[in-house]
Amino acid sequence: MPSSLLLGDSIAIGLQKFMVGCTFVAGIGVNTPTMHHRLENTPALHSVTYDVAVVSLGANDRAGGIRLEMHLTVLQRRVPARRIIFVLPALEAQRASVARIAEAFGHSTVSFEPGKDGVHPNSYTVLA
Numbered sequence: 001m002p003s004s005l006l007l008g009d010s011i012a013i014g015l016q017k018f019m020v021g022c023t024f025v026a027g028i029g030v031n032t033p034t035m036h037h038r039l040e041n042t043p044a045l046h047s048v049t050y051d052v053a054v055v056s057l058g059a060n061d062r063a064g065g066i067r068l069e070m071h072l073t074v075l076q077r078r079v080p081a082r083r084i085i086f087v088l089p090a091l092e093a094q095r096a097s098v099a100r101i102a103e104a105f106g107h108s109t110v111s112f113e114p115g116k117d118g119v120h121p122n123s124y125t126v127l128a
Contacts, residue, residue, distance in 0.1 A: 003048070005081055007035060008056030011120060011127075012087075015054065018128035023050065031060040032071035039078050046080070053081035056089075057098070059119055064093030072101040083108070087127070090114035 004022035006012050012026035025038055025045070035057055039045060057075070061068045076084060084107040088095045095111075102109045112121040121127045 003050045003052075005045075005050040005053040005079070006056075007039075007053060007079065008087070009060050011056040011059065012054070014121065014124045015056070015087075015128055018124065019054070022054075026056070029060050030057070032057050032068060032075055036071065036075055036078070039075070048080060050081040052083045052085065053079045054085050054087065055079065056087035058094040059089040059091060061094060064091075064095070064097035068094060068097040069101055072098060073105075076101065076105055076107065085110055087112070090119055 004019060006016060006019050006022050006024050006026060008026045009030045010028045013028065016024055016026070025042060057072070058068060061071070086098050086102045086107055086109045088098050088109050088111040090112070099109060110127065112127040114120065115122040
């Protein structure tokens, strides 16, 4: 069975029930700098390489652009996985930044139809 890692924000929390058996590092309101800190301070992640990591970040970063892209560039190097799949945020500026970094480093992306709040998926089942 492939090993998997789920990192991120409240969208990652919503995906957790569909990713049974995966390692989970996420929290409500987590932004990219906070996830850097969590990765550095979770020793269990330092000794394993996962087959795949699903990363949902960017929605809680103030805006897209160079700052978010810098954080994502560093973060994607620290994610201990052979393959990374980024969940694209619904907000356009953040979405564009995440997509640029994923493309630049050869990572996959997945998108979703936003729900009523414009941030979270209309259906986590469809996203999973």
